[in-house]
Amino acid sequence: MNIAAASTATESLGPGFRAVIWVQGCPLNCRGCVAPEWIPIQPQRLVSPADLATELLAGPAVDGLTLSGGEPMLQARALAELVRRVRLETAVTVICFTGFTLARLRSAPPGPGVDELLSEIDVLVDGPYVAARDDGRGLRGSTNQVVHHLTDELRDCGYDFEHRVRSAELHVDERSVTLVGIPPHGLLATLDSVLGDRPESFDDRDPEQLDR
Numbered sequence: 629m630n631i632a633a634a635s636t637a638t639e640s641l642g643p644g645f646r647a648v649i650w651v652q653g654c655p656l657n658c659r660g661c662v663a664p665e666w667i668p669i670q671p672q673r674l675v676s677p678a679d680l681a682t683e684l685l686a687g688p689a690v691d692g693l694t695l696s697g698g699e700p701m702l703q704a705r706a707l708a709e710l711v712r713r714v715r716l717e718t719a720v721t722v723i724c725f726t727g728f729t730l731a732r733l734r735s736a737p738p739g740p741g742v743d744e745l746l747s748e749i750d751v752l753v754d755g756p757y758v759a760a761r762d763d764g765r766g767l768r769g770s771t772n773q774v775v776h777h778l779t780d781e782l783r784d785c786g787y788d789f790e791h792r793v794r795s796a797e798l799h800v801d802e803r804s805v806t807l808v809g810i811p812p813h814g815l816l817a818t819l820d821s822v823l824g825d826r827p828e829s830f831d832d833r834d835p836e837q838l839d840r
């Protein structure tokens with residue numbers, strides 16, 4: 629796998645505590661993508677699904693995994709293996725963001741293993757990010773994106789994927805600051821004003837994170 633970053637626990641990308649994997653590389657190049665550093669399809673951190681599963685399982689107990697990026701469907705087979713390995717040890721729900729529509733994934737998958745990964749996903753948030761349709765709400769970047777409950781696991785959990793007030797977290801370590809979550813309107817401007825020139829304040833490896 630080629631990943632941009634990982635977090636072992638967040639409350640900002642789905643219900644409960646979740647581990648998050650952001651993969652490196654996306655073919656879509658949406659205008660306004662706030663993780664442009666993660667668009668180039670180039671090696672970032674290469675890790676096997678087995679090693680990444682071990683890393684995640686050594687972290688705090690979580691309720692789920694969130695797969696984001698970058699474009700997870702370009703690394704579908706490896707992500708499916710990662711999910712299966714984690715699920716051998718603990719029950720987790722899986723949320724995945726993709727810039728492709730579900731119809732496109734089913735009719736013309738962009739790579740191998742897409743069906744395999746779809747079979748592991750509970751909630752798929754699909755479609756490209758369209759800045760003009762970003763209403764500042766929900767666990768999605770813009771209103772064209774559709775929340776698909778591929779299983780019933782999170783359908784009645786009380787988490788309003790489409791309309792909830794957004795939240796985000798700053799994860800800080802000795803090397804980087806990562807904004808985790810889909811930022812509410814105004815948050816990035818506030819961070820710019822507080823931190824100054826954000827690209828220099830934030831580590832090059834882990835810029836602010838948003839998926840679609």
Ligand code: SF4
Pocket residue numbers: 654655656657658661662663667697698699726727728755756757839840
């Ligand atoms: S918003 Fe998502 S789909 Fe669009 S370019 Fe960025 S990572 Fe790719």
